[in-house]
Amino acid sequence: MSFCLISSDCHAGADGASYRSYVDPPYRERFDEYLQLASMMGKKQGAEELEGAEASLWDMGTRVKYLDAERVVAEVIFPQPGGPSGPPFYMAGHSYDVADQELTAAGTRAYNRWLADFVSSAPEPARHLGVAQITQYHDVDAAVAEVRWAREAGLTGGILLRSQPEGDLPGFNDLRYEPLWAVCEELDMPIHTHGGEVTLNGGLAESFMRPGGPAIFFTEVTWFGHRPLWYLLWSGVLDRHPNLKLVFTEQFADWVPDVLWRMDSIHERFGAFLEPKLELRPSEYWYRQCFVGSSLMSRRETDRRHEIGVENIMWGTDFPHDEGTFPESNRKLHEALDGLPEDELALILGGNAARVYGIDLDRLAPVAADLTIDDDFFAGGDDDR
Numbered sequence: 001m002s003f004c005l006i007s008s009d010c011h012a013g014a015d016g017a018s019y020r021s022y023v024d025p026p027y028r029e030r031f032d033e034y035l036q037l038a039s040m041m042g043k044k045q046g047a048e049e050l051e052g053a054e055a056s057l058w059d060m061g062t063r064v065k066y067l068d069a070e071r072v073v074a075e076v077i078f079p080q081p082g083g084p085s086g087p088p089f090y091m092a093g094h095s096y097d098v099a100d101q102e103l104t105a106a107g108t109r110a111y112n113r114w115l116a117d118f119v120s121s122a123p124e125p126a127r128h129l130g131v132a133q134i135t136q137y138h139d140v141d142a143a144v145a146e147v148r149w150a151r152e153a154g155l156t157g158g159i160l161l162r163s164q165p166e167g168d169l170p171g172f173n174d175l176r177y178e179p180l181w182a183v184c185e186e187l188d189m190p191i192h193t194h195g196g197e198v199t200l201n202g203g204l205a206e207s208f209m210r211p212g213g214p215a216i217f218f219t220e221v222t223w224f225g226h227r228p229l230w231y232l233l234w235s236g237v238l239d240r241h242p243n244l245k246l247v248f249t250e251q252f253a254d255w256v257p258d259v260l261w262r263m264d265s266i267h268e269r270f271g272a273f274l275e276p277k278l279e280l281r282p283s284e285y286w287y288r289q290c291f292v293g294s295s296l297m298s299r300r301e302t303d304r305r306h307e308i309g310v311e312n313i314m315w316g317t318d319f320p321h322d323e324g325t326f327p328e329s330n331r332k333l334h335e336a337l338d339g340l341p342e343d344e345l346a347l348i349l350g351g352n353a354a355r356v357y358g359i360d361l362d363r364l365a366p367v368a369a370d371l372t373i374d375d376d377f378f379a380g381g382d383d384d385r
Contacts (some may be wrong), residue, residue: 001342002372004361006074006350008293009249009316009324011082012130014114015058019088022110027103031110032090033095038084053320053327057085060121067127070329071371072317073350074359076293077196078118078127078249079111087111087133095143095166099318104166108133109146116153126363129157131192140176144183151187157357158190158247163224173235181237185244190291191232193225195250222251229290230263233268233367236276238285246354248317249293253301257307260286263382282385287312287378291356297336302348310344314353333377 014022015037021033056063057080067075068237071278080086089096089107097103114129123328132150136143140378147159164171182192225248231239232246263282271278294301295316305313315333318324337345354361361368 001344003346003377004073004350004364004368005071005315006076006353006359006371007072007317007319008076008247008353009295010077010319011321012059012063012077012079012115012118013057013087013111014118014353015086015103016059017085019110019114022087022113023108025107026258027089027106028268030103031356032087035084038086038091055100056320058118060118060123065182066320068150068316068371069320070319070326072127072319072329073364073371074127074353075319076316077115077193077356078160079115079274080134091216099167101135105136105139105142108135111182112146112150112155113143116150116155119154124319124364124367125154125366129308129320129357129359130155131157131160134159134180135162135166137169137177138167140179140265142149147180147187147189149276152187156189159184159258160192160194161228163193163227171356172231172237174267177363178237178240178255181232181241181244185241188243188245188358190247191228192247193228193251195222195225195295205292222255224340225251226255226259229259229282229286233263233282233285234274236278238289239271239278239280240278242289245291246292247314247356249316250295251292252294252298252301252306253294253308253313254298256286256292256309256312257304260307279358291352293353299336302340305340305344305348308354310347311352315347330377 002088016039020028020031020035053062053066056066072091082091087102090108095104096107096113112316115132119125119128119130127365130150132155133144133147134143135151136146161172170176172263181191183189229246238244238246260283267278267281278285291312291314292308293314295318297315301308310325313366317326317329337348340348353359
């Protein structure tokens with residue numbers, strides 16, 4: 001049996017100044033100021049990307065070479081967080097000016113435009129599923145329009161939510177966001193949260209600069225990425241939109257069984273008194289329409305795969321970040337997946353992602369012909385070319 005590798009977590013971003021032509025003209029002067037500051041911060045902090053792979057963030061030819069080397073047939077592309085290659089007007093994952101929502105939205109529009117062109121420049125665009133950033137929570141009609149634009153522009157990976165709206169806007173359980181969920185269901189655009197894209201406002205941003213701040217952040221960051229699950233589930237969004245897909249990426253998968261157990265317990269004890277009333281148990285909504293892109297997949301997670309849902313787990317590399325599995329993805333695959341049944345391997349390695357994102361595997365067959373791995377790979381065969 002052969003397996004098609006699809007990474008549910010990769011990153012791309014322009015080389016800083018290249019964003020300028022994508023920024024709406026009224027914001028270009030602010031962009032020049034931002035870029036100068038972001039470049040200085042980047043030099044202080046050092047490059048986040050692996051040496052030699054940095055150009056793959058914005059050069060499609062280099063990117064394809066590295067994907068081929070690890071035999072990745074298709075990828076889901078998220079923004080490069082922070083710094084000059086991140087979306088304009090963002091610093092280290094949070095807004096350059098949280099109070100200026102229009103500026104933030106202008107930056108994410110520019111990123112989406114660049115990403116659409118980046119994907120379309122590929123030898124086979126269907127191999128690269130760009131995820132659009134949506135930050136117009138202050139103007140839901142504009143957010144809906146951006147989702148429609150993204151789909152038409154070829155960003156078929158769906159949309160990326162912040163962990164919560166920035167500023168003083170209400171949480172995602174507020175009915176004001178209903179048109180956003182509706183258009184994502186209509187256009188089959190999966191909704192994502194991403195571990196590196198949480199909202200760093202309020203106490204979280206303040207504590208980051210104090211003793212232990214970075215360690216505190218890395219302890220809490222995944223929890224913030226999980227929050228949209230209970231916001232969208234308990235508020236009835238998943239019930240009202242049964243075809244909506246909710247995906248959690250770059251935040252591990254071992255948390256899922258315990259959270260589902262706790263939510264099912266709440267539903268069992270208090271469900272009759274809660275509003276809105278849910279037709280299903282929380283775990284049933286999860287298995288029906290939620291998915292986890294497990295970057296840095298561990299044996300602990302694959303050992304719990306039946307609790308998480310074998311049809312709900314997707315493999316990811318976090319390419320090209322140095323905390324990801326590149327350039328040792330083959331070895332990491334062995335560590336996490338050796339011994340699993342072939343039908344389960346096929347789902348986790350690519351089958352689930354193909355279903356979630358509507359990937360046309362027939363169209364990608366010429367690419368996959370040279371990149372697929374077979375069962376000998378997981379039986380210890382010499383297939384690490």
